[in-house]
Amino acid sequence: MSEPLRYVINEQGKRVSVLLDLDEYRRLKRQESVDPDLLIGLNHAELQALAQGLLAPATQARLDHLLARHTDSQLSAEETAELDHLLEHVDQLTILKTRARYTLASQTGSTTTA
Secondary structure: OOOOEEEEEOOOOOEEEEEEOHHHHHHHHHHHOOOOOOOOOOOHHHHHHHHOOOOOHHHHHHHHHHHHHHHOOOOOHHHHHHHHHHHHHHHHHHHHHHHHHHHHHHHHOOOOOO
16 A cells, blocks of 8 residues: 555445555554553653642642641631642642653653652
């Protein structure tokens, strides 16, 4: 096949399947088997920025305030919901930072992601 892919078209002119040449198929299979935790498409500087990312100062200050009040059992129901939302945000940021460190480590062949 001279083209990496060709479409099979039915009588109504609608694409119903695709034919890939073997090299294109192998390329796609390699992409499919990539570790899903790797952050693909980001350069080294972008990964480092993510790995070192922090909450915005105003968000961090609000989180600190809510945590201090939570320790003293002084939160309203709305503040408790806000605290829960901020903690979920922190958890997602932590996961993203960890994935960035993991990706950096996999690019350099290192096994430590500290």
